[in-house]
Amino acid sequence: ETGVTQTPRHLVMGMTNKKSLKCEQHLGHNAMYWYKQSAKKPLELMFVYNFKEQTENNSVPSRFSPECPNSSHLFLHLHTLQPEDSALYLCASSQDLGQGGEQYFGPGTRLTVT
Amino acid sequence: GEDVEQSLFLSVREGDSSVINCTYTDSSSTYLYWYKQEPGAGLQLLTYIFSNMDMKQDQRLTVLLNKKDKHLSLRIADTQTGDSAIYFCAESAKGRRALTFGSGTRLQVQP
Numbered sequence: 001e002t003g004v005t006q007t008p009r010h011l012v013m014g015m016t017n018k019k020s021l022k023c024e025q026h027l028g029h030n031a032m033y034w035y036k037q038s039a040k041k042p043l044e045l046m047f048v049y050n051f052k053e054q055t056e057n058n059s060v061p062s063r064f065s066p067e068c069p070n071s072s073h074l075f076l077h078l079h080t081l082q083p084e085d086s087a088l089y090l091c092a093s094s095q096d097l098g099q100g101g102e103q104y105f106g107p108g109t110r111l112t113v114t
Numbered sequence: 115g116e117d118v119e120q121s122l123f124l125s126v127r128e129g130d131s132s133v134i135n136c137t138y139t140d141s142s143s144t145y146l147y148w149y150k151q152e153p154g155a156g157l158q159l160l161t162y163i164f165s166n167m168d169m170k171q172d173q174r175l176t177v178l179l180n181k182k183d184k185h186l187s188l189r190i191a192d193t194q195t196g197d198s199a200i201y202f203c204a205e206s207a208k209g210r211r212a213l214t215f216g217s218g219t220r221l222q223v224q225p
Contacts, residue, residue: 004156033212042118043202043215056212090156102147103213105156 003027004106006091012112013081021076021109023091029104031097032074034066037088037108049074050097081113118216120203125222132190134219136203139184143205146179147213148188151200160188160201190221198223 004025013019025032034046048056049068063085065077074091088110092103117139126132138146144165149157163170163177163186170177176189186205190197200218 006156040217042217045212048212092157102145102159102162104159105149107154107156110154 004091004093004104006089006106006109008109009107010110010112012114013078014114015081015083017081018077018079020078021089021091021111023074023076023106025072025074025091025093025104025106027093027095027104029093029095030071031094032068032071033092033094033103034074034076035090035092037090039087043090047076048097055097078111081111083113086111086113118203118205118214120201120216120219122217123220123222125224126193127224128193128195130193132188132193132197132221132223134188134190134201134203134221136186136188136216137184138186138203138205138214140205140207140214141184142207143184144208145206146177146186147204147206148175148177149202149204149215151202151218153199157202193221193223195223195225197221 007022031050033048036044045058046060047066052068063080067075088108090108091106094103120136147162148160150160151157161172174191178187200220202218203216204213206213
């Protein structure tokens with residue numbers, strides 16, 4: 001049990017749909033992250049939140065919209081996605097930012113865009 | 115910028131030792147990590163080492179760090195079929211917001 005949960009675990013959506021991914025951490029951490037993992041590519045950092053404030057947007061297209069209502073919850077709202085957005089989306093959390101501390105990952109949401 | 119490199123694939127026989135290697139470029143790295151990803155799952159933190167250490171041992175896992183050469187390795191003793199997974203090396207530094215990951219090494223354990 002990693003202490004970081006993600007729902008749904010699998011999602012298939014059309015290019016015109018709107019859906020949201022949810023992440024929750026039960027570790028009392030202050031920082032949360034969204035990563036994209038595509039086949040044969042390194043993990044790509046998408047967004048970083050610290051104490052609910054977005055501190056990094058790694059040039060992510062606006063069809064991905066993050067939301068962090070509190071330190072324990074992180075959402076990724078999806079709309080008008082492209083087939084190349086199909087990937088495993090991983091959420092992670094860490095105690096703090098900038099201290100180089102380890103990150104704990106959720107199991108991911110496998111997204112397929114048709 | 116920061117860069118982390120790993121070989122893509124390693125195959126070993128059950129019971130042998132596995133050694134997975136990683137190189138990084140950032141001399142200010144202070145923490146180095148090994149993560150394991152099994153099929154269909156997220157990344158599981160296996161172990162980490164501070165940059166002022168040369169070695170860390172944790173049961174079947176041994177991490178070796180050569181800071182001068184910026185080389186990190188993970189040795190798995192008595193490798194089992196359950197060790198088959200992708201292993202990611204990652205590094206971070208104080209003041210940097212997130213980890214930098216390598217592309218991952220797929221370890222295949224032959225029975």
